[in-house]
Amino acid sequence: MADYVTVHDAMADGHERLEVRCATCRVTHHIPWRLMRGVLNGDRLDELHKRLVCKKCGGRPAPEDVCIPEPVKFPGGPLCGPGTSGS
Ligand SMILES: [Zn+2]
Numbered sequence: 001m002a003d004y005v006t007v008h009d010a011m012a013d014g015h016e017r018l019e020v021r022c023a024t025c026r027v028t029h030h031i032p033w034r035l036m037r038g039v040l041n042g043d044r045l046d047e048l049h050k051r052l053v054c055k056k057c058g059g060r061p062a063p064e065d066v067c068i069p070e071p072v073k074f075p076g077g078p079l080c081g082p083g084t085s086g087s
Pocket residue numbers: 022023024025026054055056057058059
């Protein structure tokens with residue numbers, strides 16, 4: 001996991017969601033910050049696992065199963081893909 005301490009740190013670097021893995025269900029959830037109720041910008045990322053519960057099995061993720069996914073870069077904006085020049 002990157003060296004982000006708080007939610008704010010990750011957001012400031014362009015991260016829009018949290019990655020949470022469930023070892024029981026073997027699924028990975030990506031949760032946008034805005035959908036994480038009660039999570040504040042100053043909350044520590046290594047504390048978030050205490051608040052998260054798998055919707056499928058109700059299990060709590062281990063601390064190492066909560067991380068920041070690699071950011072997806074959209075050069076030119078989200079609606080523009082590469083290779084638009086030419087013709
Ligand atoms: Zn689960």
